[in-house]
Amino acid sequence: MNAPTKTEDQFHQLIHQNHMWGLWEIASQMTPHPRPEAIAHQWKWSLLREVVKQSATAVPVGDERRAMQLFNPGLNGQWATTNTLIAAVQVLLPGEIARAHRHSPAAIRFIIEGGGAYTAVEGEKVLMYPGDFVLTPSWQWHDHGNETKETIVWMDGLDVPLTKALNAIFFEMGKEQRAQETKPVNGSKALYGHGTLAPTWTKMRESERPRFSPLMLYSWEQTAEALHGLRSHDGSPYEGICLEYTNPQTGGPVMPTMSCRVQMIRKGEKLKPRRVTGSSVFHVVQGKGRSVIEGKTFDWEKGDIIALPSWAQHAHSNAGSEDAILFSISDRPVLETLGFYREQTE
Ligand code: GTQ
Ligand code: FE2
Numbered sequence: 001m002n003a004p005t006k007t008e009d010q011f012h013q014l015i016h017q018n019h020m021w022g023l024w025e026i027a028s029q030m031t032p033h034p035r036p037e038a039i040a041h042q043w044k045w046s047l048l049r050e051v052v053k054q055s056a057t058a059v060p061v062g063d064e065r066r067a068m069q070l071f072n073p074g075l076n077g078q079w080a081t082t083n084t085l086i087a088a089v090q091v092l093l094p095g096e097i098a099r100a101h102r103h104s105p106a107a108i109r110f111i112i113e114g115g116g117a118y119t120a121v122e123g124e125k126v127l128m129y130p131g132d133f134v135l136t137p138s139w140q141w142h143d144h145g146n147e148t149k150e151t152i153v154w155m156d157g158l159d160v161p162l163t164k165a166l167n168a169i170f171f172e173m174g175k176e177q178r179a180q181e182t183k184p185v186n187g188s189k190a191l192y193g194h195g196t197l198a199p200t201w202t203k204m205r206e207s208e209r210p211r212f213s214p215l216m217l218y219s220w221e222q223t224a225e226a227l228h229g230l231r232s233h234d235g236s237p238y239e240g241i242c243l244e245y246t247n248p249q250t251g252g253p254v255m256p257t258m259s260c261r262v263q264m265i266r267k268g269e270k271l272k273p274r275r276v277t278g279s280s281v282f283h284v285v286q287g288k289g290r291s292v293i294e295g296k297t298f299d300w301e302k303g304d305i306i307a308l309p310s311w312a313q314h315a316h317s318n319a320g321s322e323d324a325i326l327f328s329i330s331d332r333p334v335l336e337t338l339g340f341y342r343e344q345t346e
Contacts, residue, residue: 012025034277035311036312037083038072038081038082038307039073039307040309040312041074042300042305042306044301044304048089052068061092061096061097063173065090067088067089067090068088068089069086069088070086070088070305070307074309079161081281083279083309084162085157085279085331086157086159086161087155087283087329088155088156089154089156091153092117092144092145092152094147097145098143098145099174099177100141100142100143100173100176100178101142101171102140103171105138105158105160105162106158106255106257107142107156108133108135108258109128109155110131110154111131111133111152111154113130114130114151114152115129116129116152117144118146118185120144120145121136122142122183123183124184124216125185126216128152129220130220131223132219133223133245137212138212139170143174143177143179155283157281159258162334186217188216189219191214192249193215198248202214212256213245213246213255214248223262227241227243228264230243236271238271239263239316240265243262245261253333256333256334257334258329258333259330259333262327263325265289265316265318265325266318267287267322270319271315272346273292273314274315274345275311275343276311276341276342277335277343278330278331278340278341279309279310279331280328280331281307281328282300282306282308282328283303283327284301284302284325285326286322287301287320287323288300288324290317291306291317292314293308293312
């Protein structure tokens with residue numbers, strides 16, 4: 001290009017000073033494909049375990065939870081594990097209570113270790129054991145309590161960065177430490193946890209139904225049985241035996257902003273590479289394996305947490321002698337709803 005003329009320079013000054021930019025100056029932001037600032041990153045359990053251990057004495061559960069938020073190294077200190085999702089590791093010691101509150105971001109829990117503590121969701125105590133998957137949908141009151149003798153550790157997943165980007169964060173602290181118990185313990189599982197058998201007397205018109213699953217607890221027992229029952233199937237060449245946790249009333253994702261999945265990558269299985277729009281966070285439930293993400297190798301084992309940005313090419317494999325199981329959350333329902341979902345294979 002020729003050197004800018006004086007009038008051209010003056011023109012740029014004029015528009016910049018008045019909060020305008022020429023499209024010709026910023027057009028490189030219209031990239032041929034997504035170029036996330038978030039990077040693929042792994043938090044190893046060997047590290048998380050040490051952090052969990054030290055957190056018990058280093059910090060109390062005050063008005064805020066003892067939850068270590070996993071910040072993506074590419075996102076400059078933002079409260080975000082990917083552009084849309086935050087993952088955290090939360091620790092609750094025997095006798096502790098994490099005060100009731102509610103917020104517009106939706107949350108999920110996946111229990112890592114310790115059992116019998118509860119999350120009370122909108123008046124229903126949900127008992128948590130390893131491998132259980134628990135919902136705290138948008139704007140539902142929730143407190144956590146540990147009346148057992150063992151420490152409980154779980155992974156949190158929330159759509160906080162997405163909610164922030166939409167300027168839709170609301171938060172309210174409970175007046176009481178614990179919300180009123182108004183429903184039977186594990187009541188949503190009794191009502192909605194039987195797959196194809198649904199109660200007729202609680203059935204709502206579609207227009208009155210909440211946007212989230214009525215089932216708050218997806219037990220590990222059922223998850224493991226489903227995975228193992230399908231072990232001899234071909235499964236997906238990209239995901240192996242991969243199951244989505246669904247809303248029993250719709251068959252859709254558990255919440256409008258997050259899809260949650262569990263997948264078995266069988267011993268000796270080598271899955272094919274793929275990219276998809278939307279970001280995810282993976283947690284290793286069982287076994288060992290390897291993910292190659294944009295050419296970088298991540299060897300993982302039980303307890304690890306891995307951030308996968310949008311459009312990053314990824315391939316999972318398991319060269320070990322034990323089946324591996326991954327739990328994951330993603331923002332896929334948002335991309336699908338808005339018409340932005342795409343995938344690309346070799
Ligand atoms: O347990 O309610 O990791 O509100 C972040 C925000 C956990 C929770 C987090 C939360 C919670
Ligand atoms: Fe919360």
